[in-house]
Amino acid sequence: MPNHPSPPGALSRRTLLTGTAAAAGLGLTGCGSLAVSLSDKTVVKQWNLLAGADGAIMTDLHTRFEDEYPDVDLQATTLGWGTPFYTRVVMGASGGNGADVATAHVSRIKSLAPDTLLDPFDLKEVEDAGLDPDAFPAEIWEKCFVDGDLYAIPLDTHALVNYYNREICEQIGVLDADRTLLETQGRDAYFEILREAKAITGQYGTSLDTFGGWRQFWAWYRQADGEMSFGDGDYEMDDDKALQAIETMYMMAEEGLCPTFADGAQCAANFENGAAGFVQVGNWEITRFRAFNEAQGLDFSMAEMPDFFGNRRTQGDSHSFILPHHNQWDPEVRKATIEYVAFMLHNSFDWGAGAGHTPAYLPVTESPEYQALEPNAEYSGVVDNVQLDPDVWFSGSGARLFDESGSVFQQVYSLALNPEEALALLKERIQDLVSLPNPVD
Structure with missing residues (x-):
């Protein structure tokens, strides 16, 4: 099982945001936080914690995304599952120069201090990218909100x-x-x-x-x-x-x-x-x-x-997409990031078929193609029974x-x-x- 840190001491949010900001910017350079494109493409930095078989499927989806969006340079980085991943997300967000989008568990959203370390999605930009906010399992979708703001978009239930x-x-x-x-x-x-x-x-x-x-x-x-x-x-x-x-x-x-x-x-x-x-x-x-x-x-x-x-x-739980905090968003990067999220959900049939996770986007899960999958369709009702x-x-x-x-x-x-x-x-x-x-x- 993954290891987790010893009991945390009294660390204030101010200390975290100021004292570690420089370390986050330097220590995460190798993880793509300061990545730049050698071309005129728009760079989107993606961090995830998927190193197993589902990680390979996500890599295939990333290749398809780049084929469909040739003007976007998707720079994906896989970090250690569990604590190592969430520690990196917090450090990167505290400096405002971490990932543009990260894959995180919905159950961990509140522990990431969303009001400080995450940026919310705007429902209009989500809809403009072709995602229907009403097309998600209600219980999972509700967990993605904190104080009325949308901080995660669910990819699946597992x-x-x-x-x-x-x-x-x-x-x-x-x-x-x-x-x-x-x-x-x-x-x-x-x-x-x-x-x-x-x-x-x-x-x-x-x-x-x-x-x-x-x-x-x-x-x-x-x-x-x-x-x-x-x-x-x-x-x-x-x-x-x-x-x-x-x-x-x-x-x-x-x-x-x-x-x-x-x-x-x-x-x-x-x-x-x-x-x-x-x-x-x-x-x-x-x-x-x-x-x-x-x-x-x-x-x-x-x-x-x-x-x-x-x-x-x-x-x-549910794998979801989050937006680590940015000091200032480049409009083109923001647009490309939301397009990436929408692409992954629209194409989550392969994610479900291959990795076994049940897609959260109901137009995929309820499609005749998905309902014909074996054995996936037999347990597809789990989306209504998952308890975070x-x-x-x-x-x-x-x-x-x-x-x-x-x-x-x-x-x-x-x-x-x-x-x-x-x-x-x-x-x-x-x-x-x-x-x-x-x-x-």
Whole structure:
């Protein structure tokens, strides 16, 4: 899992904006912050955190953009996922000479101090570029606004989903006529399927990333309508619903329905080598499983998370485009930057088809071409069920809450902590985070 910084000290926004401005300008030169074009083209500097298979797909889209916009010199830079990326974005924006556009998670927008370190989009310029503001999932679109200003435009939704081995599922008898997974209602019903899958594999029913337990916890907690809110140095959480989610983890591990220890790589490998009939991981793993299928054969498909507590909500996030703060925008650069964002959304079919992420722009997701994609269309409804992490600076993709809670849930899966002990420790860890100052506040 990505590393994150030690607890931040008391760093004022004024210190950040002045004391690091020079360092940002110099230290990021190699990242394209001072990049210039050797021709008369308009330079657009793009930063992203996509180094995997989805990064290759984004690179292909960038090539297509440059072919369609020959007067634009798109200079894209990939930075380290998580903390390294967001630190660079903050430093570049503090000096006003970082990227023109960056790819960021919607869950991290507020932690980037949008009123200071980001520039808002103007709805008119978005519409002029051919994007319809009404053509996005409402819940994700609303998260892109802060104090009435639009600070992000979502590219996709990506979420915890349920992969299944069709051959094993056929033996269990849980596929319908078109070989898609039958829906179940309730935790007990799904556990029974996992028991049958375990009997066939001889090892597990499902594979999970036991180091990434926050994703499972948040999915099951939100399925039960659990809320988590923060303010005034304190927070509110429904202990009964949190305990229910943790008990689900413990019960699954105790019965041997999932591994007691599996990092991300082992989690996926368990599914590939037939040690598990199911695996609950992010939709981005589709590229790995497709490659394995081509090389060695793996008849798999994907569905939304199963209904444990009354619905199919799941933990997820959204890659989006943000505008790091500029001391002064060049009108031509600004125009080309917005055209780039619009191009990426209009052409996000390939992003979804290849990377597994579900395009956020509804004209793409709802198109007949996308709805004919397999297995993408089977889990396309996830856009209505994605639950972003709690709204607080230490939450979201690549943030502290994921790591701190993950170390607790890892001990649940390993059966080192019972659910009651884990809940008490989780609350202690969250309170510790609440007591820390926001480093950019």
